[in-house]
Amino acid sequence: MARRIEVTDGPWRRVSPKQVGVEMVGGIVMTLLTALAAAVAFLLDIPMLGAVLSGVSLLSLVMVLFVPRRVRAYGYQLRDDDLLFRRGLLLQRFVSVPYGRMQLIDINRGPLARALHLSELKFVTAAAATGVTIPGLPEEEAERLRDSLVQLAESRRVGL
């Protein structure tokens, strides 16, 4: 009965494996911070808060263990008329954005990603729910991708 959704439509382009490092560090920092807060809570004799915080800490540790697989789950395809994006292991999400609907494309770099020469590409359409962000792209690839997508969006411009 259980079925995993899979859009089989050509090869997926994956993000840089270095993105694992970015997300890993973030997760570890989160784990340590919550663990520290839990310890302080226990020391101050607030066991309820301490328990909750240690739970959160444990959860983020588990998340850290899954980071490599989660990063491998990011993928995108430049199809003829739209951009297909996927992410997520437990919560899977596939999004198709027609090129003509893209209103603007952002390139973002966090401090950690910058150190590893990675960029994040964010697509904005008129719908707030679209929420397509491709992380972990090598800088020059991100810029190339943005330029070609802007060009595609321009040539297929449609109304709202």
Add this chain to the structure above:
Amino acid sequence: MSPSGDSRGPLADGEWHRLHPATPLLRGGIALVAILGGLIANFRDRFVEFAVGVQEDDPLDVLIGRGLLLPGLLIAIGVVGLGILGFYLSWRFHQFRVTDEVVEVRSGILFRTQRQARLDRIQGVNLVRPLLPRLIGAARLEVSVAGQDAGVRLAYLRSAQADGLRRDVLTLASGAKRQTAPAASADQAGGVVAQRIGELLAPELDPADAEVRSVVRIPPLRLIGSILLSETTVILVLVLAIGGPWIVLSDSWYALFGILPALLGMGSLVFNRFTRSLRYTIAGTPNGVRIGYGLLSTSNQTVPPGRIHAVSVKQPLLWRPAGWWQITMNLASGSANQNGAGTPATTVLPVGNRADVERVLALVLPTLSGPDAEGVLRAGLEGTGGADGFINAPERARWLRPFSWRRTGFTLTGSALLLRSGRVWRSLVIVPQARLQSVALLQGPVRRALGLATLHAHTVSGPVSTRLDVVDADLAISLFADVSAAAVTSGAADTTHRWNASPDQVPA
């Protein structure tokens, strides 16, 4: 620029124009004067006593007695004069123009602002008449474009001019060749008073669209019934029925301080809904659907074709015996503040029966007509599941939708995606494919275990949720492919940004 056979009104000739001379007063000036007057009346005695040290004397007597009448008068006149000058300048510097491409407003004396709305990006034109401006024959024209609080407001214009300008803006935006005859002047014999009364009573002040008739009429009784049977009223009654006795029995009158404001808020909500919907009209015009609201303050919005991003037809449980439905829509011209009559209303039909629903849907979604559309609509609204044209969720979806799984389904027509859901609160959502921004396919652990998935058709934000919550996983994958392909082809074939342009006019 404009050809000789041009029928455009005097305000849409591409030159800069000024607003109604009473504009500063209407935009807060009256409130200022009233507040100042009230303050002065209240504090005069105290102020005089404090400043002059004389009691029970008229300030004028005091001034005369001290020989200060002239300076006092001069100061008073100076203050008033400055105020008038400020108002006058702000009016003089507030100008607008309507060219072939844009509607443009510039304003401000020291800090100048300039705002443009591109005509081919217009999402709606709203003609609003709040009570006070309405009494002196003024109206506000709002040209909304996509985006939060984006758009141009022309506040205020003379009523008759505002009508003409709305027609001109819409005609220009539609891309149609201008050939209609100039509208007859609304000025008639009978004097200013008669004209004013005529304007006040007329729901539609547009002489050129005199033949426009509302396709739906809401009897006041139905309106009252629909409000009485709404969830708000039920909550109100419950609060009163439980809270009232409790307060009396437990002698805890302080609770009134908590309940009363909530009750007042709910009451005013209900009252506003009532007065707003009391003179509801909806009609099709060549330039889109025109929806009118309001009894004392009226608002009249025109939504050109192809500006409606999603439509939902809903039936709350309590409305089912009466067979009433409500229609709402998603517009790109969302406004952050939803209070006041000026904001674009997202309610297309506050309450109506099946026939009303069909007529309104034919207006707002003209592409959804045809011989089989009626059957699809009937199935979508009243169907209970099975093979009725909709593809429904499998039985294992009952874990997530115990009542409505039979009815939770979709169908794709040539132009729209229809999503049906809800057994208790029935709802049908129609998304024109040409308006789809993107499509998402989602699956979490629960749905994965059940072999289900969720499809989310992304449109601009609004009251209509365009999600298909449960659908068979394999079907969802093919539906995802179909919808994303349809979004591309429909979007590319769409020409509604210039809705009346003849094919040779459409720019490449």
